[in-house]
Amino acid sequence: xxxxxxxxxxxxxxxxxxxxxxxxxxxxxxxxxxxxxxxxxxxxxxxxxxxxxxxxxxxxxxxxxxxxxxxxxxxxxxxxxxxxxxxxxxxxxxxxxxxxxxxxxxxxxxxxxxxxxxxxxxxxxxxxxxxxxxxxxxxxxxxxxxxxxxxxxxxxxxxxxxxxxxxxxxxxxxxxxxxxxxxxxxxxxxxxxxxxxxxxxxxxxxxxxxxxxxxxxxxxxxxxxxxxxxxxxxxxxxxxxxxxxxxxxxxxxxxxxxxxxxxxxxxxxxxxxxxxxxxxxxxxxxxxxxxxxxxxxxxxxxxxxxxxxxxxxxxxxxxxxxxxxxxxxxxxxxxxxxxxxxxxxxxxxxxxxxxxxxxxxxxxxxxxxxxxxxxxxxxxxxxxxxxxxxxxxxxxxxxxxxxxxxxxxxxxxxxxxxxxxxxxxxxxxxxxxxxxxxxxxxxxxxxxxxxxxxxxxxxxxxxxxxxxxxxxxxxxxxxxxxxx
Amino acid sequence: xxxxxxxxxxxxxxxxxxxxxxxxxxxxxxxxxxxxxxxxxxxxxxxxxxxxxxxxxxxxxxxxxxxxxxxxxxxxxxxxxxxxxxxxxxxxxxxxxxxxxxxxxxxxxxxxxxxxxxxxxxxxxxxxxxxxxxxxxxxxxxxxxxxxxxxxxxxxxxxxxxxxxxxxxxxxxxxxxxxxxxxxxxxxxxxxxxxxxxxxxxxxxxxxxxxxxxxxxxxxxxxxxxxxxxxxxxxxxxxxxxxxxxxxxxxxxxxxxxxxxxxxxxxxxxxxxxxxxxxxxxxxxxxxxxxxxxxxxxxxxxxxxxxxxxxxxxxxxxxxxxxxxxxxxxxxxxxxxxxxxxxxxxxxxxxxxxxxxxxxxxxxxxxxxxxxxxxxxxxxxxxxxxxxxxxxxxxxxxxxxxxxxxxxxxxxxxxxxxxxxxxxxxxxxxxxxxxxxxxxxxxxxxxxxxx
Numbered sequence: 034x035x036x037x038x039x040x041x042x043x044x045x046x047x048x049x050x051x052x053x054x055x056x057x058x059x060x061x062x063x064x065x066x067x068x069x070x071x072x073x074x075x076x077x078x079x080x081x082x083x084x085x086x087x088x089x090x091x092x093x094x095x096x097x098x099x100x101x102x103x104x105x106x107x108x109x110x111x112x113x114x115x116x117x118x119x120x121x122x123x124x125x126x127x128x129x130x131x132x133x134x135x136x137x138x139x140x141x142x143x144x145x146x147x148x149x150x151x152x153x154x155x156x157x158x159x160x161x162x163x164x165x166x167x168x169x170x171x172x173x174x175x176x177x178x179x180x181x182x183x184x185x186x187x188x189x190x191x192x193x194x195x196x197x198x199x200x201x202x203x204x205x206x207x208x209x210x211x212x213x214x215x216x217x218x219x220x221x222x223x224x225x226x227x228x229x230x231x232x233x234x235x236x237x238x239x240x241x242x243x244x245x246x247x248x249x250x251x252x253x254x255x256x257x258x259x260x261x262x263x264x265x266x267x268x269x270x271x272x273x274x275x276x277x278x279x280x281x282x283x284x285x286x287x288x289x290x291x292x293x294x295x296x297x298x299x300x301x302x303x304x305x306x307x308x309x310x311x312x313x314x315x316x317x318x319x320x321x322x323x324x325x326x327x328x329x330x331x332x333x334x335x336x337x338x339x340x341x342x343x344x345x346x347x348x349x350x351x352x353x354x355x356x357x358x359x360x361x362x363x364x365x366x367x368x369x370x371x372x373x374x375x376x377x378x379x380x381x382x383x384x385x386x387x388x389x390x391x392x393x394x395x396x397x398x399x400x401x402x403x404x405x406x407x408x409x410x411x412x413x414x415x416x417x418x419x420x421x422x423x424x425x426x427x428x429x430x431x432x433x434x435x436x437x438x439x440x441x442x443x444x445x446x447x448x449x450x451x452x453x454x455x456x457x458x459x460x461x462x463x464x465x466x467x468x469x470x471x472x473x474x475x476x477x478x479x480x481x482x483x484x485x486x487x488x489x490x491x492x493x494x495x496x497x498x499x500x501x502x503x504x505x506x507x508x509x510x511x512x513x514x515x516x517x
Numbered sequence: 518x519x520x521x522x523x524x525x526x527x528x529x530x531x532x533x534x535x536x537x538x539x540x541x542x543x544x545x546x547x548x549x550x551x552x553x554x555x556x557x558x559x560x561x562x563x564x565x566x567x568x569x570x571x572x573x574x575x576x577x578x579x580x581x582x583x584x585x586x587x588x589x590x591x592x593x594x595x596x597x598x599x600x601x602x603x604x605x606x607x608x609x610x611x612x613x614x615x616x617x618x619x620x621x622x623x624x625x626x627x628x629x630x631x632x633x634x635x636x637x638x639x640x641x642x643x644x645x646x647x648x649x650x651x652x653x654x655x656x657x658x659x660x661x662x663x664x665x666x667x668x669x670x671x672x673x674x675x676x677x678x679x680x681x682x683x684x685x686x687x688x689x690x691x692x693x694x695x696x697x698x699x700x701x702x703x704x705x706x707x708x709x710x711x712x713x714x715x716x717x718x719x720x721x722x723x724x725x726x727x728x729x730x731x732x733x734x735x736x737x738x739x740x741x742x743x744x745x746x747x748x749x750x751x752x753x754x755x756x757x758x759x760x761x762x763x764x765x766x767x768x769x770x771x772x773x774x775x776x777x778x779x780x781x782x783x784x785x786x787x788x789x790x791x792x793x794x795x796x797x798x799x800x801x802x803x804x805x806x807x808x809x810x811x812x813x814x815x816x817x818x819x820x821x822x823x824x825x826x827x828x829x830x831x832x833x834x835x836x837x838x839x840x841x842x843x844x845x846x847x848x849x850x851x852x853x854x855x856x857x858x859x860x861x862x863x864x865x866x867x868x869x870x871x872x873x874x875x876x877x878x879x880x881x882x883x884x885x886x887x888x889x890x891x892x893x894x895x896x897x898x899x900x901x902x903x904x905x906x907x908x909x910x911x912x913x914x915x916x917x918x919x920x921x922x923x924x925x926x927x928x929x930x931x932x933x934x935x936x937x938x939x940x941x942x943x944x945x946x947x948x949x950x951x952x953x954x955x956x957x958x959x960x961x962x963x964x965x966x967x968x
Contacts (some may be wrong), residue, residue: 102559193563209519209542209563421550 038099038383039107043093044084046111046180050118053167057122069160072125079285080118102513109508110175112496114139115176119168122246128161133485135452138266140492142500143167143176145381145470147351149254150481150488154260159241162258164229172499173381174222174286175199180469188464190217197504205287205379218286220382221293226249236270250278255351255381255468262476264354269337272354276337276344280313283348302417305377309347309387310376316343323364328355339364346371349383351468353476372461383466383498385435389428391411391415396425403436434502438494439464445490449483459483463491464498518542520877521575521583521609523599524590524923525556525564527846528615535870535887535894537562537955544578550874556563570599574927576660582880583782586966591810593618597632597652604633613873616913617756636876640869642760644844645760647868648817648905651861652746652765652903652947659861663948666926667728670700670886673736674855675721680739687713693738695731698934699723700950706852708892708952710921726923726934726948746814746840747771752799752829753820754778758846759866761817762789773801773813781887793812799829811836823850825839830859836932863902895923896959900945906962912937919952921960 054077059069099107119142120135122128130137134150142165151157156159157165171179177198181191191211208214224248233243245258259265263275281289319333320339329335336357344361345352345462346368357368375384392415413420442460447453452475458470459480469476480488497505507513518541522529525547532554533543543562547553553566567574570577580586586609589597596614603609613636621637632654654660658671662742675681680691686699690713702709703722709715719721725732749771751758754776764787766772772792777783782796797804799820806813818826823845830841842861845854867887874885878896886895900907906914911922926946941947951959 194560206557206563209544209561211561213542 035099035103037091039103039110040087041115042099042107043111043185044368046090046176047080047084047114047118048088049176049180049183050115050171051077051084052441053171054122056167057160057164060163061158066158066160068126069122069128069158070121072386073160075125076121078355079121085313099193100258101193104197105504105513107195108157108197108500108506108510109496110139111177111180112143112500115171116492116496117391119143119164119193120159122164126158126161128157131485134481135478137488137492138165139168140495141463141468142166142256144466144495145169145171145252145254145349146463146466146495146498147249148463148470148474148491148495149468149479151258151321151483152479153192154258163241163245164254165253166258168222169252169254169256170248171246173254173282174219175204178215179219182219183214195327196377198500199379205285207290214287217290221286221289221490223290225278227442229274231271232274233271236268237275238266242324242326246275246291247278249319249352250275251282251374251381253282253348253350253466256343257352261469262353263341269333269408272337274353276341277349279344279350279352281374282350283309283344283382284378287379288377296361302329304391304418305388308391309377310515312387313340313343315346317348319367320360320364323367324360325459327361328359328364342368346467347374348376348380349465349467351462353469356366356475356477358471358475358477361479365471369458372458372465372467374464376492383480385432388415392420392425392428393432395420396429431502434506435464438497441488445484448488449487459491460494463494466495466498518585519579519583521578521580521586521603522546523588523596525552526589526591527866528873529587530556530560531866531870532589532873533560535874535953537957539667540787541957542715544583546574546578553636555878570595570602572602575607580607580609583607583609585609585613587613587615587877589615590874593595593621597621597634600634601632607880611877613638613876615640615869619642619756619760620752636873638869638872638876639863641756641760642862643868643872644757644865645764646758646862648745648761648844649764651863652817653768654729655746655840656842658736661885661895663926664694666924666946666948667730668722668726668926668948669729669732670726671732671736672722672724673853674724674858675717675719676858677719680817681717681720681721681723682719683716685714685716686711693735695727696723696934697727697731697735698923700726700895700921701887701888703852703892707913709889710950710952711715720856722845722852747813748813749773749818750775750813750838751812751866752816752818752832753844754781754794755819755821758789758817758819759785762792762818773803773808773810782823801827801829805833805836807958811838813838815840815842820844827854827857827859830854831857833839834858855857888950893950894949895948896956897946900941900943900947902943904943906941907943909941910937911939911941914941914962916962917951917955917958919955920949921951922947922949924948 047200054073058070058073059150061073116136116139120139123138124132129138137150175198177194181194195211195215206214207217213501228248229250230243235248242258249256258264263272266429317340320343321335325335329338341354342357357365373385374390375386378386378388383415395413399413402409439460441468442464443456446459447456455472459474462468462470472482474481520536520541520543522533522545524687525545533545536543537560545562545566546565547556548568550566553564554666557564565574565578568699580603586603588599590596593616596616598651600612600614604612612634614634616637616639650662650729651660657710660675661670679695699711700733701724729757749765750774751762751772754774762772762774766789774785774792775795779796779797782794786794816830816838820826826843826845830843840860843854843859845851845862846864846866851862871885871887878885884897888895
């Protein structure tokens, strides 16, 4: 354990968060939203004061290397810290009067969940809406990844941090130095954001909406500035642009980098990517068949809505263009199943991840082969590479733990007196960082009806889901803190 | 600078670690998945877990952009072939292969660009040379030699009764007349550049820099006699042991080699008719008495077993052998061994890494010595005509804080330990010490911008 170094990096991270708060503060000034401006400036000064004092106090401490354990603690602490501080502007300005609600909304933002406790989003000040979407964008690629990219001298410690934060089994290096990898990933991420914003501007959105929706899309978050989410615009062009970018954001960003720089001959070799696209196409087709002639008359409308909703659930974004609870049950069933999948590893998406599903399915198939040929030897391969047994074990362990936490969370929601559909999908949607669920937390409703203790627990579930279970959970074990 | 390393064994790992710390982009190819996992979680470098002789592996590892390729896999032939593949398929300017087999490494073919290999490093030869040099200088400490100068650096582990213990460097300087410097101290596994008020404590490993004569005098004044090392035991007659014997027997010393394998003993006795070859186990309790080994001047332990090397050296010293030199590779053992009063410790790993680094940095850099597992390096380099520091005082040069210019050599053996007003000239050779993290910074501030 290395408390001084952890405090130091944590203080740096909080300063980065405070720096980003200058953006909504600027918007508040531009729109003369005085109470918002005041609350942002107060929070910025507060963070800068504390962190500045800490950094000044610790400036002479020699930096030692960060251990793996330190990495887990630091990442968990920085996400909690960022959410605690990020909730303050909502709370101080009175935009969200309850701190439990403000915290839920902020962690839903950072964890790119997109679940909201706001009944009427559109009455919020513009600066608050912008901050809400910006939390998505920061959380999407990861605040710690950003810190590793920006802070020099992190060395091998940076790798521990990124591994603890990034989705998927292990970070896919694209350069020898981890700081360079982090930098390039953020550049690709920024590039996608700029590209999508420009396309949305061309499709007719104003700059504010285009920017906030791009933040929500590339981070696979799902906060919209409109009550009816993307359905508000009722434009096929906008739906298609967002569908495409949701799908892109659900793919590994290091894969994007390789393809964009021509370092990969053929992305077709990638099993995970093939499975991901396959799942998306099959789901879209199934939903289109299910809703065509019922919810929508034209085949084009059905396909656009089906594709949008399938992409939104598969990539765990959570935007909606329609109240899918009014759809025929088959379409809803497909969406429900997609909530279990999630995007690819190394993407900004949440959920179990296609990679793990692929490995588990292949392993299940191999088990069958072993039963047929008891003397046979079979190798599990993904993307043409042999998957070692310990990875299969760790994926199986992950999947079981995921389901276990899911059931526990459902139980907590159910204890507040909600029906099974609501409880289960509320748990699934927060743990998988998706956003809307079914029943009382469906697309036309929100999480405000839940009591405070459930909101706190779901906030915890969102954090656990975003940091892929282990990072947060091991910090809670006594073993982690023992000196052994 | 991009460096591609094949093989993440002890040497590959150490080399990668030092290069990563300097800020180079390192990619390692390692075929063992467990080892690959270990390396990728301990070093900030890219690890490719593939077999090292496939063309596709080199492509994946970015050989087309590499500035140097270092092959330190376990098998000589793999290293040579890997260099051959890399030089025929890619344009990597520097290719280094580790070749253990002396029949290969001594062959002239490498001078003619065989398989495109620019430099062959033979760890056994490097280590044996290092041992022979240390013995020639009395084997009373680890020795770092520099080119074209009488200046040397030696270390000394301070024990309770030592002259140095509990005195500040200022006090020590008052009592010793010779000119010397204490450029660094290793205390509790960390590296310190001490100031005048620094108080030396027990168990500190202090390094002294001075000319050869002065160092010998300092060692004598502070209670260490220099011994004539005429009768030497070499425990372990493997490749390193036999090479050491070959180097030392030429100097007319009496050598006794002990090896536990009969075939080795047989061939040793054929090769070295003047040496006494004993077929015995060094850990055998009767051996020292029977052969009266306790009356020898020096024991050199070179078996493949590091623990046995340390124990045998300590045991021999306790019986009365005057000096002991042990071959130790594991870095945590190095610090233990020096506390156990083994006079000199030679690590084949460090010798190999130093030899490779010296070749990699060739040009203005004359020699490289890693201190304490690569925590710091002592570099010797020449000021070339395009250096930005020519004509400037040392105090005016912006150097990283964790570095120090120890000595300036001008012309033939005119070495000085400079003060801040010393003005540097073209052609001067500097000896400097620098913390591992600032090696690149130091190179930048002292050399022209062509690195």
